[in-house]
Amino acid sequence: MTSNVLIVTNGYKGTWSAIEQGAWLASTLDATVTLLGVTEEENPAAIDDHHPLEEVFERAVGLFKAQGTAYSLEVQRGSAEEVIPQRAARDDSIVVLSPLGRPQIRRILARRSIRHFIEEIKQPILYVPKSVLPVGRILICVGGLGYEVNAEHLAMQIALKSRAEISLLHIVPPGDLDYPTARVIRDNWQRLEQTETPIGRSLRQALEIAKSDGLTANVIGRRGNVVEEILGETREGKYDLLCMGSSYSVHSLRQMYSPNVTSEISEAASCPVLTARYKQS
Incomplete structure (x- = not known):
């Protein structure tokens, strides 16, 4: 189980969301917190003046x-x-981030x-x-080839500690593939488990694990564009946490879990999004 949560702030008031959610996560997982303050001031003399990090740090320490x-x-400069x-590369912490308050023109030019x-x-x-607190409902996106396993395991840990309900979501994307497995999935998308x-x-195994831990769990199937359907289910189901895999270094299932899809969902989701990379054993 993760032993540390790395929460990041640059002093922007919107990063309090990361601090608040990260503090809850650390408490839930019995983990420690490292609060990283990033100061991007180009003029060192400006640091001697009142800096937004001071107020954020004081409030965070109280929490x-x-x-x-x-x-x-x-505190690091740069x-x-x-x-x-x-x-983040120095340990295996969960990294907690919020929007950093970038100017719109910078977001357009530099993503x-x-x-x-x-x-x-x-x-x-x-x-x-x-x-979004407390976390009572968790949505886990399940792809079927194991790339979501790390995110699923972490979500199960969180649910077990917080006693949250779990929904396992699978999306059947549009396509004209015509081989036996694809036909079975296409014809049974509402009862894939x-x-x-x-x-x-994968769905049955996840259900069994959740229920063996005494958790309430169910399966949801949807059909359509992956990003649109995940965001649609997140909104309609009023979930408190969305969990999904990221196969950044894997070439399969790129449509389902490519970094761009993951970031699209992160940018547009109505709740916190937990992503974990697929790691080959």
């Missing part, structure tokens, strides 16, 4: 102490896009930061556009 979470504080991946972080950070990432397909077996 950590109130919930009894062990914590450490770090570009967030460079500092955060480098710091949103979350896309860069998903590509560069190998550790699990919890992206928090806004905090009853089939002897790879996705059917």
